[in-house]
Amino acid sequence: MDNNLHLSQHISKRFNQELEEVRSQVLKMGGLVEQQVSDGLLALLEVDPELAKQVVDKDTLVNKMEVEIDETCTEILARRQPAASDLRLMVSIIKTITDLERIGDEAEKLGKNAIKLSQEGGSGKQFSELAHLGENVKKMLARALTAYARMDVEEAIDIIQSDQAINQEFDNLSRILLLKMMEDPREIKFALRISWCARALERVGDHAKNICEYIVYLVKGRDVRHTSLDDIREQIKD
Amino acid sequence: MDNNLHLSQHISKRFNQELEEVRSQVLKMGGLVEQQVSDGLLALLEVDPELAKQVVDKDTLVNKMEVEIDETCTEILARRQPAASDLRLMVSIIKTITDLERIGDEAEKLGKNAIKLSQEGGSGKQFSELAHLGENVKKMLARALTAYARMDVEEAIDIIQSDQAINQEFDNLSRILLLKMMEDPREIKFALRISWCARALERVGDHAKNICEYIVYLVKGRDVRHTSLDDIREQIKD
Secondary structure (H helix, E strand, O other): OOOOOOOOOOHHHHHEEEEEEHHHHHHHHHHHHHHHHHHHHHHHHHHHHHHHHHHHHHHHHHHHHHHHHHHHHHHHHHHOOHHHHHHHHHHHHHHHHHHHHHHHHHHHHHHHHHHHHHOOOOHHHOOOHHHHHHHHHHHHHHHHHHHHHOHHHHHHHHHHHHHHHHHHHHHHHHHHHHHHHHHOOOHHHHHHHHHHHHHHHHHHHHHHHHHHHHHHHHHHHOOOOOOOHHHHHHHHHO | OOOOOOOOOOOOOHHHHHHHHHHHHHHHHHHHHHHHHHHHHHHOOOOHHHHHHHHHHHHHHHHHHHHHHHHHHHHHHHOOOHHHHHHHHHHHHHHHHHHHHHHHHHHHHHHHHHHHHHHOOOOHOOOOOHHHHHHHHHHHHHHHHHHHHHHHHHHHHHHHHHHHHHHHHHHHHHHHHHHHHHHHHHHHHHHHHHHHHHHHHHHHHHHHHHHHHHHHHHOOOOOOOOOOOHHHHHHOOO
């Protein structure tokens, strides 16, 4: 595909291997946070404190992976002094793992809230909109990680656009929760908890969007953050 | 001071200049987001929709600075291929400006909420705890930026520790707001708005903490994220 990244050919075969290894580490970290978000949501909907605790505990693993990949990148930068697309790859990885780590933090929040919810006797299932938002955020994250693995710019731009729908869903759910609280003040604590979870999911969407922006930057060498989608599409045509 | 960073001496005087320039760009961006947080808080407390609008508008300036500094760093990495402490400086800058940009986003949220609050007829002043939290977050951010300018590791560690107090303050305010909502359901919308603002301030504290962790990484070459404070102090002693 034209829009995919062609890593420069290196004289050193070993360097190629190193780049592939760090890329696969990032994908592994991506797979882990994807599972964390999925489990965090499930624990919330099924009121499963055991699973929730696992999610909270596993966050240290996510953090550890971030530090390790960061170190690998700094080492490669120092030793190989990459230029052009390899350098952009390094910078984009350093940025991507920051977002992956923060997605991990949001999953941890889902887990912590699921534990509290189980103690307080509520269930995330009472709001079908939460499950719906969660499913869409999971899909968005999965698509972002696949686009990252394939360095697929067209898909990345589609995903960036889909964040607007997630934000709208979040706004809708917020309104529903506000009404719920006003109707029945005894439900305020419960509704607030659902609201924190919805916010965590919405932020996962934001981070998935960031990752897609790094894909465009990496492949096209253009910084698309803070740029309107129409402008990005225009630029991509060049 | 022993704990301060001694940038390596470069054969090229021009390279020294470039590093100093990018560092001063970061400090300038830091000054801007500091002002944005300060103005956002003021707009909220004084119900000043004009000032709030200025904060929202100025966020594009913050975003623009991030993109520019990012480009400068990538260019320096490509052209100068720095090693050791210079390389760490570059990586730490790339990370720091991500946090500065996100502090800018939180300030923008304060501005947007201040505008809505002015339309809904409430005032942030009704909760003295919000002003108090805001002042402490502002202080923490100012200290973090000064520690960054001076590359002061001891101070950075103190600031990392102070984030716990900010989080406690936030938790307290959250409890107060919950009680308020339960007591008077007509105040739910208002209390929720204050709650979003408090969360934005708490996140500014988180980002200030991140910046301090990059200072330790930069000066000591150790990755202190996800490390307990006692462990960091132990490591610093070496």
